[in-house]
Amino acid sequence: MVVASAEASTVAPGRPSRGASNPAAVTVASKRWTRVPPGPPPRRSTLSSVGYYYRFLVDSLGFVRERFDRYGDIYYAPSRGVPLFVLRHPDHLWEVLVRDGAKYGKTHSAFAMLERFLGKALLTTDGDVWRRQRRMVQPAFSKKRLEGYASVMVDEADRLAREWQPGATTDVSREMMELTLRAVCRTLFSHDVRGQTDSVAEAMDVFRNALGRPDFLPRWMSPWRRQAEGAKQALDDIIYGMIRERRASGESPEPADLLHMLVTAKDTEGDGGTLGDTEIRDQLVTMFLAGHETTSHALTWTWYLLSQHPDAERKLHAELDTVLGGRLPTYEDLASLPYTRWCFEEAMRLYPPAFTIARRAEEDAEIGGYHVPKGSEVVMWIYMTHHDARWYPNPRAFIPERFAPEAVAKRPRLAYLPFAAGARACIGKMFALIEGQLVLATLAQRFRPRLAPGHEVKMAPRVTLAPKGGMPMRLEPR
Numbered sequence: 001m002v003v004a005s006a007e008a009s010t011v012a013p014g015r016p017s018r019g020a021s022n023p024a025a026v027t028v029a030s031k032r033w034t035r036v037p038p039g040p041p042p043r044r045s046t047l048s049s050v051g052y053y054y055r056f057l058v059d060s061l062g063f064v065r066e067r068f069d070r071y072g073d074i075y076y077a078p079s080r081g082v083p084l085f086v087l088r089h090p091d092h093l094w095e096v097l098v099r100d101g102a103k104y105g106k107t108h109s110a111f112a113m114l115e116r117f118l119g120k121a122l123l124t125t126d127g128d129v130w131r132r133q134r135r136m137v138q139p140a141f142s143k144k145r146l147e148g149y150a151s152v153m154v155d156e157a158d159r160l161a162r163e164w165q166p167g168a169t170t171d172v173s174r175e176m177m178e179l180t181l182r183a184v185c186r187t188l189f190s191h192d193v194r195g196q197t198d199s200v201a202e203a204m205d206v207f208r209n210a211l212g213r214p215d216f217l218p219r220w221m222s223p224w225r226r227q228a229e230g231a232k233q234a235l236d237d238i239i240y241g242m243i244r245e246r247r248a249s250g251e252s253p254e255p256a257d258l259l260h261m262l263v264t265a266k267d268t269e270g271d272g273g274t275l276g277d278t279e280i281r282d283q284l285v286t287m288f289l290a291g292h293e294t295t296s297h298a299l300t301w302t303w304y305l306l307s308q309h310p311d312a313e314r315k316l317h318a319e320l321d322t323v324l325g326g327r328l329p330t331y332e333d334l335a336s337l338p339y340t341r342w343c344f345e346e347a348m349r350l351y352p353p354a355f356t357i358a359r360r361a362e363e364d365a366e367i368g369g370y371h372v373p374k375g376s377e378v379v380m381w382i383y384m385t386h387h388d389a390r391w392y393p394n395p396r397a398f399i400p401e402r403f404a405p406e407a408v409a410k411r412p413r414l415a416y417l418p419f420a421a422g423a424r425a426c427i428g429k430m431f432a433l434i435e436g437q438l439v440l441a442t443l444a445q446r447f448r449p450r451l452a453p454g455h456e457v458k459m460a461p462r463v464t465l466a467p468k469g470g471m472p473m474r475l476e477p478r
């Protein structure tokens, strides 16, 4: 999913608030004098703020890792007078996402640009509006629906396997993006997006680029914001086209898809009227984006990791050969393909697509015994939690067996949270896990992709954790 991309997400040069010095006792936006977690000294000039922002932009993961190494599991780095708590410990994540979930909202500055693009939909709303939307959308993710989606996912993966030319080199990241986009459009909107995938991919690139940039500049000084608006228009054209088509046809697919649910929904708690096109558009564009880019990255990283770990790849192939023996997988096979799922899960540990999660305290709260005043921003570095040797010995190694039930039981529950946790956890978690397992099971029976010689694999941590410059791979037949 799409989340915050910065330590502070929107880190503007400016004067820190009075009393924001560390580690001494400081005044934050509350009446009490209170102890705050350790953290970097306040930035005293615009120049140092710009320097900080630049270092963060160049290597955000290295920058944040260094800070955790220096200050421990929780650090305090106020920005423009806003108290900011940065976390990685599973207990602290549990406090924010589960225990005190209701005290935090999505009004974090990281969501401002996101909201401009996605509108007011499930990912960005709070309170009663969010609850109403979640209730409305939830039926599209019931177990029964997921069973039906499984055959579409396999069909799309099988189609791709038949298109792939043995021995050819292709950008697997682009292929996974198109595959997951087609799957989400067919399952949730009964829409065939072939022919439009280029426009979507282009819009996503622009948007991803804009979201990781400073959001404090006025529109005329921000080329990213203007580009993002262009990208939004391109996506809107596709989405509004789908809504218009459905309204005009008046037909209902069997079983009814998410688009049908939204087009015919009655706002029972409001005036009983139907949803307007803008409200439907906001939900659709959210599902459209949240529902494909994250799964696509997770699959791409899995292919890369398998290509680098022939032992794990052999075990995967052995499981597929034994259970499927060359036939296409089905929903019923999922339980018999644990190793396939572990590979996907371990890839999301090493490369969590949503590598940070951000929140804003809507009321006073507490994290790790520290007072968190209302208005504070909190950034949870899932990437750092997933790379912590306390929960994952030899954390950089790809070891799918880490996800065997007995190994999982030994870790704190929130040591793994690619889909977040609590009430705002990902609504598409099961959709994504099923899709990951089925796509791997279909394609890995026929191909073993190998990294193109000379390609240097790097991460591009922006909105989601993408592979920088794609993932060119040679499609070796099995």
Ligand code: HEM
Binding pocket: 001, 002, 003, 122, 123, 124, 134, 184, 286, 287, 290, 291, 292, 294, 295, 296, 298, 352, 353, 354, 357, 358, 418, 419, 420, 423, 424, 425, 426, 427, 428, 429, 431, 432
């Ligand atoms: C590997 C794939 C995926 C990952 C890693 C992922 C991750 C996440 C995360 C971390 C959140 C919480 C964000 C936050 O708290 O700020 C989230 C929320 C969400 N995800 Fe996913 N997601 C994935 C797939 C999907 C799919 C397939 C769909 C839909 C088809 C989807 C739809 C959503 C929506 C609508 C929300 C907002 C839920 C709410 O706030 O009620 N995601 N996702």
